[in-house]
Amino acid sequence: MRIGVLTGGGDCPGLNAVIRAVVRKGIDAHGWDVIGYRSGWQGPMTGESKPLGLDSVEDILTRGGTILGSSRTNPYKADGGVEQIRATLAKDGVDALIAIGGEDTLGVAKRLTDDGIGVVGVPKTIDNDLGATDYTFGFDTAVHIATEAIDRLHTTAESHHRALVVEVMGRHAGWIALHSGLAGGASVILVPERQFSVPQVVEWVERRFEREYAPIIVVAEGALPEGGAEMLQSGEKDAFGHVRLGGIGTWLAEEIAQRTGKESRAVVLGHTQRGGTPTAYDRVLATRFGLNAVDAVADKDFGTMVALRGTDIVRVKLSEATAELKTVPAERYAEAEVFFG
Amino acid sequence: MRIGVLTGGGDCPGLNAVIRAVVRKGIDAHGWDVIGYRSGWQGPMTGESKPLGLDSVEDILTRGGTILGSSRTNPYKADGGVEQIRATLAKDGVDALIAIGGEDTLGVAKRLTDDGIGVVGVPKTIDNDLGATDYTFGFDTAVHIATEAIDRLHTTAESHHRALVVEVMGRHAGWIALHSGLAGGASVILVPERQFSVPQVVEWVERRFEREYAPIIVVAEGALPEGGAEMLQSGEKDAFGHVRLGGIGTWLAEEIAQRTGKESRAVVLGHTQRGGTPTAYDRVLATRFGLNAVDAVADKDFGTMVALRGTDIVRVKLSEATAELKTVPAERYAEAEVFFG
Amino acid sequence: MRIGVLTGGGDCPGLNAVIRAVVRKGIDAHGWDVIGYRSGWQGPMTGESKPLGLDSVEDILTRGGTILGSSRTNPYKADGGVEQIRATLAKDGVDALIAIGGEDTLGVAKRLTDDGIGVVGVPKTIDNDLGATDYTFGFDTAVHIATEAIDRLHTTAESHHRALVVEVMGRHAGWIALHSGLAGGASVILVPERQFSVPQVVEWVERRFEREYAPIIVVAEGALPEGGAEMLQSGEKDAFGHVRLGGIGTWLAEEIAQRTGKESRAVVLGHTQRGGTPTAYDRVLATRFGLNAVDAVADKDFGTMVALRGTDIVRVKLSEATAELKTVPAERYAEAEVFFG
Amino acid sequence: MRIGVLTGGGDCPGLNAVIRAVVRKGIDAHGWDVIGYRSGWQGPMTGESKPLGLDSVEDILTRGGTILGSSRTNPYKADGGVEQIRATLAKDGVDALIAIGGEDTLGVAKRLTDDGIGVVGVPKTIDNDLGATDYTFGFDTAVHIATEAIDRLHTTAESHHRALVVEVMGRHAGWIALHSGLAGGASVILVPERQFSVPQVVEWVERRFEREYAPIIVVAEGALPEGGAEMLQSGEKDAFGHVRLGGIGTWLAEEIAQRTGKESRAVVLGHTQRGGTPTAYDRVLATRFGLNAVDAVADKDFGTMVALRGTDIVRVKLSEATAELKTVPAERYAEAEVFFG
Missing domain, CATH: 3.40.50.460 (Phosphofructokinase domain)
Known part of the structure; x- marks a missing residue:
C-alpha cells in the first residue's frame, strides 16, 4: 500500500510533527510507502512529489513550517483539477491521501472523497476556530x-x-x-x-x-x-x-x-x-493526529477527520467538521471580564 | 461573606494563579473578603493567616511556588485538629474554604465537608495522575x-x-x-x-x-x-x-x-x-479552576472539586475525585511505541 | 555613611540588578545605609525616597523595569533644582549618590559633581551606543x-x-x-x-x-x-x-x-x-557595575562612571564618558555584509 | 584555493556557526572551495570529508552540535598520522586548514604548522578557561x-x-x-x-x-x-x-x-x-571567529588562533594561546562573596 500526504493553507507550528508521525507509523507499523505531495493540492495536480522515508523525517519534529511546502490551490477551481489528481494518484500508485489543512483544504478533501478518492483529513487552524475539535495544534x-x-x-x-x-x-x-x-x-x-x-x-x-x-x-x-x-x-x-x-x-x-x-x-x-518550534503540547497533539490519521486510512474510514475530544483522538465526518466556526462563547468571555480594569 | 484559601502538598507551577483568580473574583464579582491560610491545613489549625486584598495578588500570576506556603499537615492525624479548624474559622468569620492540593489535601477537604465545614477543592498534581480531571495545572x-x-x-x-x-x-x-x-x-x-x-x-x-x-x-x-x-x-x-x-x-x-x-x-x-513560571496553558487552566471554585462556593456546592473535561470546567464530588489514580493506559503507551528504536 | 541611588531615562533590563548589588554591597560590605530616590532626578529634588534594606532587594534580580521608577527630569532645567537636591541630601544625611542612567542622567551627574555633590555614574543604554564602555546591560x-x-x-x-x-x-x-x-x-x-x-x-x-x-x-x-x-x-x-x-x-x-x-x-x-527578565549576561554585567560603583563611592572617586573594558570593570571620567556616541564602525558592518543576499 | 575545516573535542553550542561563517566567507568573499573533514583530526588522516557548499550551511546557524562530527584523535599519537594528513591534503588539493577545538586540537594545530602544514585555530572551550581570549563561544x-x-x-x-x-x-x-x-x-x-x-x-x-x-x-x-x-x-x-x-x-x-x-x-x-541552540551572544562570537579565521588564512598567518579582546577579534600565536589555563581570579570570586549567605 502507498499513501500520499500534503499540507495546505497558512503556516502553523506542528505541521512537520504530523508528517513525521504519518511516515513513522505508515512505514514501521504498516509497511506502507509514503510519498509527500508538494504545495498543498497543487502537488497531486502537477505530480510534484518526493518519497518520504524514515530518514526524511528525522530532525523535523521541532521545526516550524512544513517540509512539503503549502499553497491555497483548489482543484475544484481549476479546469480538470480533479482529473489531474486522479491521474497522478494512479501513476504514483497511491491508494489514499492524508490532507493536513484548514477549512479550504478539508473542504476539498470532503469533495474528493465524494468523488471517489479516499482522503483522511487532519485539521489545522492556528486560530483554534474549528468546531469539531477541542483544540488544534499551533x-x-x-x-x-x-x-x-x-x-x-x-x-x-x-x-x-x-x-x-x-x-x-x-x-x-x-x-x-x-x-x-x-x-x-x-x-x-x-x-x-x-x-x-x-x-x-x-x-x-x-x-x-x-x-x-x-x-x-x-x-x-x-x-x-x-x-x-x-x-x-x-x-x-x-x-x-x-x-x-x-x-x-x-x-x-x-x-x-x-x-x-x-x-x-x-x-x-x-x-x-x-x-518557530512548536510547544510540547502542540508536538504531542500533532503527533497523535498523525498517528490516528494513519489508523483511519488503515480502516479505510475516508471522508473523516481526526479531532481531539477531551484527551481522546476521535474521528468526525468531514461534512460536519467544517460546518461551523468555533467562536469564543459569551460565558468564556465573561470569565475573563473579572480581570478587566 | 468571607472565605479562606490554602495550598497543600508539593510545589506546582500555577498555585499562585489559582489564588489570584479566587481573590479577584471573590472581591470584584462577589464583594467577599478573602483570607489566605498559611502552610496548608496547618494555617486553619494554628490560625496563621493574612488578608488577601487585590494588591496582594498583583504580580503573582507568573510566579512559581505559592505565596501562602504549603505543608503536609493533616488535621485528622493531630489531636483536636478539626476542632482547631472549626475554632479558627469561627474566630475569623470565615464561611467557606477553598483548598488547593493533591490527594491528601483533598481527602481532608472531603472529610471536613462531611464534618460540616464547607470546602471546595482545586486539584493539584504535577504528575497528572488524578482520574477525575483531564489535566491538572503544572x-x-x-x-x-x-x-x-x-x-x-x-x-x-x-x-x-x-x-x-x-x-x-x-x-x-x-x-x-x-x-x-x-x-x-x-x-x-x-x-x-x-x-x-x-x-x-x-x-x-x-x-x-x-x-x-x-x-x-x-x-x-x-x-x-x-x-x-x-x-x-x-x-x-x-x-x-x-x-x-x-x-x-x-x-x-x-x-x-x-x-x-x-x-x-x-x-x-x-x-x-x-x-518557575508556569506555561500559558497552565496559567489559563489554573485561573479557570480558581474562578470556578469561587462559583462553587457561591452556590454552596461544598464537597466538590473543580475539574477539566474537554474545554469545560465542571464540578465533581470529592468522594469520586480521589478514588482512583489515573495511569497511562496501554493504548496511549502503544501509540508511543511506534517511535521506539 | 549613607548613600542614595536613583534610575533615570528609559526602561532597560538589568536596572534592578544594579540596585540590588549596590544595596547588598553597601550594607553587607561597608555597613552603610542605602536609600532609593524615586523617579530619577525628581526624587532628590522632591525628597521622595524609600530606605533600601536587604529585604527590599530580595527577588528583584530577575525582574525588568526598576523598583525606583524613572523619569527624564533634569534639575538644571528646573528653577532651583540643584539647591533642592542639596537640601534633600542634607536633610536625609546622604553623603553620595549613585546615578544609573543614560547620557542625560550622566550629564547631570557630571554637573552635580562639578557643583560639589559626590556622584558616581552607572551607564545605561539599551542601544549600546556609549563610547566609554564595551557593552552596557540591557x-x-x-x-x-x-x-x-x-x-x-x-x-x-x-x-x-x-x-x-x-x-x-x-x-x-x-x-x-x-x-x-x-x-x-x-x-x-x-x-x-x-x-x-x-x-x-x-x-x-x-x-x-x-x-x-x-x-x-x-x-x-x-x-x-x-x-x-x-x-x-x-x-x-x-x-x-x-x-x-x-x-x-x-x-x-x-x-x-x-x-x-x-x-x-x-x-x-x-x-x-x-x-522582561534580563539575560544571564546582563544580570552579571549589571551586578558587577553595581558592586564597582559602590567601590568608587568608598574611594570617593566622584565624577566617574563604571565601564566594561574586556572582562574588567574600570572607572572613566564622566566628562569623557558621555562625549561621543558609539556607532557601528564600517569594518563591523563589512563583516556582516558577507551574509547579505 | 581550497581550504579544509574540522571540529575536535567535546560538544559546544556555536560550532556550526563557525563552520557556516567559514564557508560563506570562503566562497562568497574569496571564491575558494571549502571542504569539511569529519571527526576532528581523524578526517584529514583517513581522508573522510565532504564538500561544503553554500547550501550545506543553510539552516545550521541555530543548531547545536557540529555537522562535521568530532573526535579526540591525535595524529601525533598515531603512527604516521602526520604523513597521512599530508597525503590527504595533497590528494584533496587543500592549501590550508581551519581547526576548531580546545587545547588538544589546537596543540595539534600548532605542531602541524611547525611541521609545514598551514593551520589557523579557532578556540573552543565551553568552560571559558583559555587565557588568550576574553570569552569563547558556548x-x-x-x-x-x-x-x-x-x-x-x-x-x-x-x-x-x-x-x-x-x-x-x-x-x-x-x-x-x-x-x-x-x-x-x-x-x-x-x-x-x-x-x-x-x-x-x-x-x-x-x-x-x-x-x-x-x-x-x-x-x-x-x-x-x-x-x-x-x-x-x-x-x-x-x-x-x-x-x-x-x-x-x-x-x-x-x-x-x-x-x-x-x-x-x-x-x-x-x-x-x-x-541545543546557542544564545545570540554565542552565535555572534562564533560567526566573527569564523570570519576572522578566513582572513588569517587569506593572510597566510598560520600558527595563529583568533581571539576576543574587548570587542575586537585579534590573532594570537597558538604557542601562547594554549600556554595557560584561565581560572577565576581571587578578586572575581571576592566580588561574588558579597552575596553569600
Whole structure:
C-alpha cells in the first residue's frame, strides 16, 4: 500500500510533527510507502512529489513550517483539477491521501472523497476556530509566544505608567486573545465576537491606572469598535504612495492616548506568532493526529477527520467538521471580564 | 461573606494563579473578603493567616511556588485538629474554604465537608495522575521543561554517538515521561505502568545507533526493570557514609553502557521540573479552576472539586475525585511505541 | 555613611540588578545605609525616597523595569533644582549618590559633581551606543529577544516564499540590528550609520529568493533610505484623524513588495525588546557595575562612571564618558555584509 | 584555493556557526572551495570529508552540535598520522586548514604548522578557561541554561524551606559556576580554584534560612572540600556492580542536610548545559571567529588562533594561546562573596 500526504493553507507550528508521525507509523507499523505531495493540492495536480522515508523525517519534529511546502490551490477551481489528481494518484500508485489543512483544504478533501478518492483529513487552524475539535495544534504555540511578549511588556508599562496595546492574531475568533490575555494578566481583552465600546475600554484603562498599575490591552486583529467596521475599511495613502490600512492595535493605542492623556503604545505581534518550534503540547497533539490519521486510512474510514475530544483522538465526518466556526462563547468571555480594569 | 484559601502538598507551577483568580473574583464579582491560610491545613489549625486584598495578588500570576506556603499537615492525624479548624474559622468569620492540593489535601477537604465545614477543592498534581480531571495545572509546565532539556540533549547525543538517559518525574504514573518523550522525539519511553525488559531496551538502542542517530531514553523515576523492584531497594553507603539509592536513570545508563559498549550518560531533571513560571496553558487552566471554585462556593456546592473535561470546567464530588489514580493506559503507551528504536 | 541611588531615562533590563548589588554591597560590605530616590532626578529634588534594606532587594534580580521608577527630569532645567537636591541630601544625611542612567542622567551627574555633590555614574543604554564602555546591560537582552523573533520568522518566510522585514530598536546606532541580524542569519541588515540603496536591497532580496530561501531583512528603526530623511518626516492623517508616521520597517516591506512582486511583510518588535527578565549576561554585567560603583563611592572617586573594558570593570571620567556616541564602525558592518543576499 | 575545516573535542553550542561563517566567507568573499573533514583530526588522516557548499550551511546557524562530527584523535599519537594528513591534503588539493577545538586540537594545530602544514585555530572551550581570549563561544549558552535552571529552583527552594545544590560544569575552572551563580542569585558559589570549608558553607546556608529565604548553592563539578580530593576518589560498587563516583553536588547536599537538619536536594545539570541552540551572544562570537579565521588564512598567518579582546577579534600565536589555563581570579570570586549567605 502507498499513501500520499500534503499540507495546505497558512503556516502553523506542528505541521512537520504530523508528517513525521504519518511516515513513522505508515512505514514501521504498516509497511506502507509514503510519498509527500508538494504545495498543498497543487502537488497531486502537477505530480510534484518526493518519497518520504524514515530518514526524511528525522530532525523535523521541532521545526516550524512544513517540509512539503503549502499553497491555497483548489482543484475544484481549476479546469480538470480533479482529473489531474486522479491521474497522478494512479501513476504514483497511491491508494489514499492524508490532507493536513484548514477549512479550504478539508473542504476539498470532503469533495474528493465524494468523488471517489479516499482522503483522511487532519485539521489545522492556528486560530483554534474549528468546531469539531477541542483544540488544534499551533494554537498553544501562538498563545505561548503572545504570553511571553505580554510578560515582557508589563515591565515597560509599569516603569513608564504607560498603556500598552498588544495586537494578536484572530480575524474571526478571539481564542488567542482570550487565552494569552488570561495567561498574561491583561487588563482588557477584546475579541472579534463582541464589538467593544471605546469609552468602556477607557474606563477600564483609567481604573487600572488608579490602582497604580499600568494597563495591558490585548486585542485580536479582527476586533472592532462599535460602529467601527466602516471606519477601518477606508485606507488612504501615505507620503510614499503606499496604501495604509489602520491596524486595530495602533488605532486603539492612539484613541486611548487621546482620551486619557496618558502615553499609550501598540505592539503588533504579527508573524512571530506562527513560526518557530512548536510547544510540547502542540508536538504531542500533532503527533497523535498523525498517528490516528494513519489508523483511519488503515480502516479505510475516508471522508473523516481526526479531532481531539477531551484527551481522546476521535474521528468526525468531514461534512460536519467544517460546518461551523468555533467562536469564543459569551460565558468564556465573561470569565475573563473579572480581570478587566 | 468571607472565605479562606490554602495550598497543600508539593510545589506546582500555577498555585499562585489559582489564588489570584479566587481573590479577584471573590472581591470584584462577589464583594467577599478573602483570607489566605498559611502552610496548608496547618494555617486553619494554628490560625496563621493574612488578608488577601487585590494588591496582594498583583504580580503573582507568573510566579512559581505559592505565596501562602504549603505543608503536609493533616488535621485528622493531630489531636483536636478539626476542632482547631472549626475554632479558627469561627474566630475569623470565615464561611467557606477553598483548598488547593493533591490527594491528601483533598481527602481532608472531603472529610471536613462531611464534618460540616464547607470546602471546595482545586486539584493539584504535577504528575497528572488524578482520574477525575483531564489535566491538572503544572503538568504542562513540567512537560515543557523536560522537552526543552531533551531538545538540548539530542545535540550532544548525536555529536558524540552516545546514548542519553533522561530521568523525569513520575513515581506512579508515566504521563510526564510519555508526553515529554513524544514531544522530544525519544527513542524509548519507560513508565511505571509497565516493567521494562532491559534486553528490549538495548535492542531499541542498538537499532537507533544503526540508523546513525543517537538514542534518547526517557524514563519516569518510578519505572522499573522486570524483577527490579527488589534490586533498587538495596541502598549502600559511599565513602562518606552517605546512603546511596540508585536512581533508575543512572542505573539504566550504566546497564546500557555495559551491554552495548557505547558511551551512555544519565541526566536527572529533578526539581527543575516543578519550579518557575508556569506555561500559558497552565496559567489559563489554573485561573479557570480558581474562578470556578469561587462559583462553587457561591452556590454552596461544598464537597466538590473543580475539574477539566474537554474545554469545560465542571464540578465533581470529592468522594469520586480521589478514588482512583489515573495511569497511562496501554493504548496511549502503544501509540508511543511506534517511535521506539 | 549613607548613600542614595536613583534610575533615570528609559526602561532597560538589568536596572534592578544594579540596585540590588549596590544595596547588598553597601550594607553587607561597608555597613552603610542605602536609600532609593524615586523617579530619577525628581526624587532628590522632591525628597521622595524609600530606605533600601536587604529585604527590599530580595527577588528583584530577575525582574525588568526598576523598583525606583524613572523619569527624564533634569534639575538644571528646573528653577532651583540643584539647591533642592542639596537640601534633600542634607536633610536625609546622604553623603553620595549613585546615578544609573543614560547620557542625560550622566550629564547631570557630571554637573552635580562639578557643583560639589559626590556622584558616581552607572551607564545605561539599551542601544549600546556609549563610547566609554564595551557593552552596557540591557543590550544583550534586546539582542536575545530580537534574535528569538527572527528565528521564528524564518519558518514563515520559507514556508510562504515571502520577504519579512523585522524592525528593531536603534535610532542613532545600529548595534541591535547588527548583532540580532548576525545571530538570526538575516539576508540584509540596515543600520542608521549608513543610508541604504533600495535597489541594492532589492537585489539582495532577489538573490536570496533565487537560492530558494526566503529573505529576512533586519532594519534598525533609525535606518534611512538614500535621500529618505525628508520623505519619512512627512506625517499625514488617517481616517480617524490620527497622525501616521511611516515606520521604516513597514515602508520597506511595501517597497520590496512593489519592486519584486513577492509577498512582503513587516514585523515591528517595539517595546517587547526592552522589558522582561534580563539575560544571564546582563544580570552579571549589571551586578558587577553595581558592586564597582559602590567601590568608587568608598574611594570617593566622584565624577566617574563604571565601564566594561574586556572582562574588567574600570572607572572613566564622566566628562569623557558621555562625549561621543558609539556607532557601528564600517569594518563591523563589512563583516556582516558577507551574509547579505 | 581550497581550504579544509574540522571540529575536535567535546560538544559546544556555536560550532556550526563557525563552520557556516567559514564557508560563506570562503566562497562568497574569496571564491575558494571549502571542504569539511569529519571527526576532528581523524578526517584529514583517513581522508573522510565532504564538500561544503553554500547550501550545506543553510539552516545550521541555530543548531547545536557540529555537522562535521568530532573526535579526540591525535595524529601525533598515531603512527604516521602526520604523513597521512599530508597525503590527504595533497590528494584533496587543500592549501590550508581551519581547526576548531580546545587545547588538544589546537596543540595539534600548532605542531602541524611547525611541521609545514598551514593551520589557523579557532578556540573552543565551553568552560571559558583559555587565557588568550576574553570569552569563547558556548560559555554564554551554558551560563544561560544554568541560570534558567537556578531561576526555576528558587521557587521550589522557597516554597519548601529547602536547600538546593546545583552542580554545573567546570572541572578545572569555575567560570560557569561564578557567572550562573551571580546571575541566578545564589547564596553560595563554589569553584575548583578554592577548596571550600564545609562549616563555612553551612554557616552561609543557615544565615540564609534565618533571613527566611531558602539557599541555592551553585557548585562547579570540580570544586572540592578542604582535604576532599582523596575522599572523592574512592569509588565503590552499588548493588548492580556499577562503580559509583560521588558527584560533588549530591555529596554536598547530603552534608548540608546532616549538618543543618534541613531538607536538602541536589540537581546535576549535566549535559543539558552543552547542547541545543546557542544564545545570540554565542552565535555572534562564533560567526566573527569564523570570519576572522578566513582572513588569517587569506593572510597566510598560520600558527595563529583568533581571539576576543574587548570587542575586537585579534590573532594570537597558538604557542601562547594554549600556554595557560584561565581560572577565576581571587578578586572575581571576592566580588561574588558579597552575596553569600
